[in-house]
Amino acid sequence: MEGVGEFIAGNFMNLITPIGVLGAWFFGRKRGKADTKVVEADAKVTEGDALGGMQGGYTKFVEDMNERYDEQERKLEEQQKESSKKYEALHSDFEKFKTEIKGIISKKDEISAGRERRIKELEGQIRDLKKAS
Secondary structure (H helix, E strand, O other): OOOHHHHHOOOOOHHHHHHHHHHHHHHHHHHOOOOOHHHHHHHHHHHHOOOOHHHHHHHHHHHHHHHHHHHHHHHHHHHHHHHHHHHHHHHHHHHHHHHHHHHHHHHHHHHHHHHHHHHHHHHHHHHHHHHHH
């Protein structure tokens, strides 16, 4: 048995190294799994925080866009009301102008007709004077 003892003593490092490697691999694997679980849990928390942050940012963005849209809609409605008032005023002025123009044209036609009658009267008087002379 001295041969086995000497063999073990002489090769102690050679024998213990694979056992150490197997132990390190086995315990390292367990530690790696535990570390992976911690990292995955942190990643889930970070991912949840990121999603929450993105949702919060999106919510603020939507609220801001809705406020801007409402403001623009309000301004547009005010402009439409103002434009309608201006249109009504211009339309009313235009109708008055048309009425005045019709009155002027009617007056012009009366004057023209009166002038034509007067010309015929004068021509008749000229003829009468020529016959009398």
